[in-house]
Amino acid sequence: MMPEIPAAEDSLRHWLLWLTDQLAQQGDAPAQEARWILEDVLESSMELWRSPQAPLGEARRARLLSLLARRLDGEPLPYCLGHWSFMELDLRVDPRVLIPRPDTETLVRWALAHLPVEGAVLDLGTGSGAIILALAQARPDLDYWAVDCSNAALALAHKNGAALGQNIHWCAGDWCTALPAGQRFSLIVSNPPYLAANDPHLMELAAEPIAALVAGETGLEAYQAILAGLAPHLEPGARIGFEHGHEQAQAVRGLLQRHAWQEVDTLTDLAGRKRVSTAVWSKDCA
Structure with missing residues (x-):
């Protein structure tokens, strides 16, 4: 009223x-x-x-x-306004995508510090395109790829990229199956769905797309699917950064180690919560 x-x-x-x-x-x-x-x-x-x-x-x-x-x-304020700020970018947002949050800046800042001298960068589960576009704005000379299973989300991400003048390879599909055979990457970033189906936080997030929030019964299913299909697309020495819930750090690190990733580490966000786990790929351990 x-x-x-x-x-x-x-x-x-x-x-x-x-x-x-x-x-x-x-x-x-x-x-x-x-x-x-x-x-x-x-x-x-x-x-x-x-x-x-x-x-x-x-x-x-x-x-x-x-x-x-x-x-x-x-209705969340960003959806009311139709746009939201992330890493100094003004991005279009609506109920097709998650609202970009400051927590994700931890992942972006890590990625900015590890962008390769040359080669390709991949964002898995791109949503609004916030992560990949923040990287592309900083280093437009690299080859940027982004995947999402939602055509609706990709349509919005494409608009955000066009507004910023960034030419991203937008790929629709299920994680690594959306990538061309033989395409390899030096840096991979991902903020995938990581909530369990019964997570109590879902009530607070009812306005946002549930497919971008819920991974499955454990909340780890997206990480498992990504790591299972990623090896053929990795350059030697490739780096990966996963955003996750603050209680999932140990589990995500364990998944990385079991899939032959090395130098596994976890970073904290501005609130001191374990938010991002990173690792390095070694061709010798593949």
């Missing part, structure tokens, strides 16, 4: 305060969400700061109220 709309004052500052009050029961950062919504409506991050007494106007008010209604109905 739409709250009572302020009638007297139309200034941007007044709308910001009103929005903050309306969003107070919806999330834990109502002031920040209110600012994001208002800045999106204004199509500017500066107008609110420069002209707080300027009027919002009828057309912009209609969009603001539409966005607020969706947010109050429980």
